[in-house]
Amino acid sequence: MASRSATITLYSRPGCVHSHRVRLIMAEKGVASYNVVELREDEESEDLLELNPYNTVPTLVDRDLVVYDPRIILEYIDERYPHPPLMPVDPVLRAQYRLAIFRMESDLYDLCEDLDGTPAVARKARERMTQLLTTLAAEFSPREYIGEEFSLVDCTLAPILWRLEHYNVKLPERHAKTLSRYAQRLFARPAFAESLSAVEAEMGSLPAAR
Incomplete structure (x- = not known):
């Protein structure tokens, strides 16, 4: 970079x-x-x-x-910092990306605080996050990223996926494989390793260097 x-x-x-x-x-x-x-x-x-x-x-x-x-x-x-752009120029696509980000914040990010809560609260949050991510995985397209290119949508989902092991969130096997392949592509990006704090580095594991 x-x-x-x-x-x-x-x-x-x-x-x-x-x-x-x-x-x-x-x-x-x-x-x-x-x-x-x-x-x-x-x-x-x-x-x-x-x-x-x-x-x-x-x-x-x-x-x-x-x-x-x-x-x-x-x-x-x-x-x-306009390069590389992380949002599309087309206003319709931009609106769709913004809605996707809004949904991730409302549905997934809001659960993170509960995942650090009491055992009963954390269990309920894990069940809800599992349900949401299973639905998301079922809708995944064969593209490398969620949109046509890497975007703010992927950057929004990546920190959630990084924390799944830490929070003991487990998806059904078929959907877990789909989401894991996508997550590993995100985690393999050099910027992802640079973004981790010392605390976050202990929450997951980066792909081995190729």
Whole structure:
């Protein structure tokens, strides 16, 4: 990936699935020169609270701009660093991709907090995530990625798939094979390894070097 300078600071947490997604986009775009303020899971930051009234991560600061919605951060980075593009130019396709991302956030990302909850809550979340991913795998096309080319949709799903083993989410065998082949393609991308925090690196395993 090409290295580009940037005056960007990213507030992140090492195990946060939304933060992981932003770090993945930054790596895919080759944004090598940016600062990461990594907060522990229980750590509060007065600086972050001054920047973001919701005190949430990820929060991205680019000069005078502060962005604290994950999806807006993704699209901002995609437009700020236009090569390689991670969203289609066609407005119909863009709308379809945005809907796919919205559904993943609403259906899958919202379950991640429950997966770290009490045993009863985590069990229910695992069952729901298994159901959702089984349906997704059944709809997979023979293409290499979800769309015609690698996109923000794939970058949104990758952090979820990386955490399946960690959360003990197991799909029926046939669907597991389909999703696993796709996941391994994502994990084999150089940017994915670059995006992992030390905490996330322990959640799964990268494909062996070829």
